[in-house]
Amino acid sequence: MSTRSRITRWHVMGWFFLVTLLFFAVAPMIWMLITSFKSQFAALKYPPEFYPRNPNFEQYQRLLSPSNDVGRQFLRYMLNSIWVSTAATVFGVAVAVPAAYAFARFRFPGRKALFFSVLFRNMFPAVVFLMPLFIMMRWMGLVNTYSSLIITYLTFGLPLSIWLLKGFYDNIPVELEQAARIDGCTRFQAFYMIVMPLSAPGIIATAIYSFITAWNEYVYALTFLNDDQKLTLPVGLQRFFTEYATNWPGLMAASFIMSVPVVVMFLILQKYFVRALTEGAVKA
């Protein structure tokens, strides 16, 4: 009897905590949405309207239609972001897959040292790399190009991608490949025809993770690009803020549009994403 009442108390406390936390997590995003449906004038009312009296899609129409300057600019940023994130993801995964497989399967000398040097990269602040990379990009004539970002993102995504994928490969039984080898496959064929399809979930998880990271990346984009036509969304958002400082509904609408792809992608593939994050650190 006493045990039961104790459990109930913990339950109630747990629920109370969860509801508070949920409010803390979600309320700012709801406020972003509410604000984005207001007119500029309504947003600057005090006290604020918690429920917009004249909700409208004016901001969204403006941002998403190519018929005005703001919209053209915003769509340009969005295309840039899509291109940079997709390219970084595709190349990144293509490079990470063989490396992760090698780390998971082969026992070559230096394997451990290499692997931890791969992991060690997670420790370094982006800003440490910013200056030498900036000089390097200038020297190679890549400042203000998408390539500078694609190369940077793909490299910085690599250690984690390799780490995640290695976790997936560790879980695929070696016996499958051995069977394939007995049936006459070469080692590469076994990898390509047996292991690759089986690790598809891992590759998807890794790809989403890289895409989201690249999509949200700010500091390199801020430093490497300054041509207005080439900016990605995070820097573009900042540019918007400096230009239209009082247009909070517009800024909130832009933030919302920018969040939609990653949130949707994440919600659909939540299982993989969570696995991607926790794989390796917890157990492989």
Add this chain to the structure above:
Amino acid sequence: MTTGHRGGPKARGLFRRMADHRLDYLYILPALGVMLLVIAYPIYYTVYLSFYKTPPSLAMSDKIWNGIDNYVTILTSKSFQEVTINTMVWTVWSTFFAMLLGLGAALVLNREFIGRGILRGLLLIPYVISAVAASYIWRWIYHSDFGVLGAILYQLGMIEGKLNLLDNVDLVLPSLIVVNVWKEFPFAMIMILAGLQTVPDQLLNAARVDGAGAFDRFRHVTLPHLKGVLVITVLLLFVANLNHFTIPWIMTGGGPAGASDIWITQIYQIAFGRIRFGIASAYSVILFGVMVVIGYFYVKALTGDDDRRHG
């Protein structure tokens, strides 16, 4: 894994074994190549530049050897102490509260109930959205004239007049920490949640049968199993916070009067605001040193795991 790798058998030399495995290296070659170019070289170059005085034109052929003067300049500057304290406050408290909320959420979510998946998804959203968008959302919430937070607190009678968070020297850093915790507690949550799933149910049930209360079960069964995950999560968060740039940069730019300036924003300001790459490089090397120490513990925590797994 066998002991073969650590010392290496004496009879067959290292090169011989490397030659035996030469095809293995083909798989990691692309990754290695890109990383040498974009990671190893920049680290070397940062250390190298930290001993030079660089010209504002960034024409590196004009740089002047400066010995350890850059380091002396940083360590003796008045702002260094203040910025270091800010960095520690920012990093420690962000990590602490993210862990606290993450642990709480994970413990509650570790039970089966209807809507658990949806709840977990909702709680994770702050983690996936862009830090830039998050910064603007919170800037708008904190806005001193039209911010919703000020309005609510005013209507509840908790403050008089306007709420001024981001222009207040004492409140700015805590306000930024709230945003940062909002953004990263979900990460702690899912890491811990994944760790909780490795706690064997039989053990928990056995403890229950033996009459252990919820707290005792947590303390004596769950916590020991969770230790590894907790250590790694704390280290990852600590490093992420030490390196976090976007939230302070977008929300305050280090202001007012440097009250929210941390190492990273300071380095960026010196490098790309004042174009003094030499000093900024030296600053990076100092930060880098701190990282290496943490990195050592990180790798140790991870390898401990790896060795146990492979027996």
